Amino acid sequence: MPLHSIRPLPGGAHLGLWHLTETPAALWPQLADSDAYRPLLPARADGPRQAQWLAGRVLVQRMLAAVAPATVPLLLQNDATGRPFLGEPDLGPAVSLSHSGEWAAALLAPAGAAVGVDVEVVRDKALRIARKFLTTDELAKVKLITSVQPDLTTELHSLLWSAKETLYKLAGRRGIIFRQNLLLDLPAAPTPPAAWPRAGELPARLELADRSSRHRICYFQPAVGYVLTYCYSFSSFT
Known part of the structure; x- marks a missing residue:
């Protein structure tokens, strides 16, 4: 199963892992509000990189649905420095993303936290x-x-x-x-x-x-x- 785990951490943070086995064509339908994400796809994202990019965003959506089901769906974007954010900068949950090879990882924490994850x-x-x-x-x-x-x-x-x-x-x-x-x-x-x-x-x-x-x-x-x-x-x- 591509969604490997969602691990609760002290302080209300959560660490999520996605084992990437899908193609981009299989991931796009899993991404809620996919039309809003298509303009955000990096221009140089080829097949494998596009799959990693999509897996990270699907993972964040799954994590939010699991840990904050009442939350209105939030668009994941990047600021001028490349740092990801959900909703409005510094207002939504803090988020960090990483992907390498067959794995994507995401770290979510309450708004205002500083976060970092790398795989x-x-x-x-x-x-x-x-x-x-x-x-x-x-x-x-x-x-x-x-x-x-x-x-x-x-x-x-x-x-x-x-x-x-x-x-x-x-x-x-x-x-x-x-x-x-x-x-x-x-x-x-x-x-x-x-x-x-x-x-x-x-x-x-x-x-x-x-x-x-x-x-x-x-x-x-x-x-x-x-x-x-x-x-x-x-x-x-x-």
Whole structure:
């Protein structure tokens, strides 16, 4: 079943997962008010990307129907920075979306919350660009971990990339520099927690020009070969 799960989280937030098996032709009829969405479809959304885009929106509609059935259907749009919003910016439920490969994920939280979710296929891309998004300290700690557990190398880098993507969405600002503003407090010991990178929490910090804040990024594997991270805060960063 494509709707994999809707998971309640503390504070009234919900995490939804969609296992994508359908074509765009099969997804369009599942999207309520599809005519309103057709002009919003990205111009370069080919077959697979269009299916991912549609699955994310169908997922959000299913989640709203499940957790707030009395809510008037809300159109999911994107603001000038690309951040999704429901209804009117900052008035409807907070929402974050992500998709990769066969999975789409959505995080919903009460209005005014800052939210971020990211799902990634585990691959060596994050390893290749590690120096572009990890700090010197983070790189050193990753080197310690992978020196004793080399089999974690690709998964670990994919997890850390996903964590920073989630933190970036949580910040909701332009001009973010991953190596400067998005920081991960990795363990100093060479051996990570036993569950890493299967499931757990990763301490993180947002270091912005006007404020500094601490967060805990939750992560798990929705399926073999994937990693998912999410975080939400009831303080806005905009």
